[in-house]
Amino acid sequence: MGGTSSGRRTGARDRDGEGRARNARPRDGLGRPLPYGADGVERQPEGVVRTPEQSVAEAQELLDAGKPFHAHEVFEDAWKSGPEEERTLWRGLAQLAVGLTHAARGNVTGGARLLRRGAAAVEEWAAGTGPARPYGMDLAGLAGWARGLAEDVERGAGPVDAEARAPRLRGGG
Template identity: 85%
Template structure:
């Protein structure tokens, strides 16, 4: 238990700099597990990557059924990238976290975030006229997200994150 600057006891986990950080292990979809349980390795935060490395690492995580972790990779790019690209990376992070919620069985949250991410990447692409930044097909990604949101709402069931993961470069999986 840590002590706050006011001298109160604080039961929250904290990192080396005193920021609140949940140290509980996590499963592949980012859900906290009990202390002491075996979890998956956490995605390091604040990593500076090239845009190409961001896309490649996020795709590996999506293919492995770990969209929560892909979201964290996109979030690093969103927070550290150039101002004119922040909306792109935020939209991609929303797509990944939408897939996370859909895989967890959160129908409403999954569909909502998938649609929000689709709007975000489409608006960014339309505004800047860049539908294929870093080899990504943003029109296809937005279409994938809208179609998956429809499927999630229609079935009300959780999805297999790896099987439903988008292709960031090239065409996304056809039939949902």
């Protein structure tokens, strides 16, 4: 089997440059795997350490481009590399992005569940640990956006347009 730019294929498993299992199949804009050799959307590099402001700006660009799966990867990096006291915040933001991803893929149950879980996490963080507007983000507005989208999805809105329904992290939900 042929190699790819993001890893190599050995036996039945894709491996990264250090031999760790890593799916090297190309992905579409919503993170769904495509056949080997297909043109896909460039993947977000994993394990990137960014400032919180860089994480918010990069995630917003990806959300605005209709790539919530890729925004989730940015939030996941912040969750894993940031200070312990901010992990609930970044994990909640990652859940919001994954919830939008599932809603855009037409997964009603998973989308609504993750949107609500992410809304609860960012609210919990704001109520217990930190400010309501960390790094300029409007957490109350994001929670309201997520719950409203979850309701729309459950009412049968069908797959949502991820770009059209992208949240504004710094206000305007």
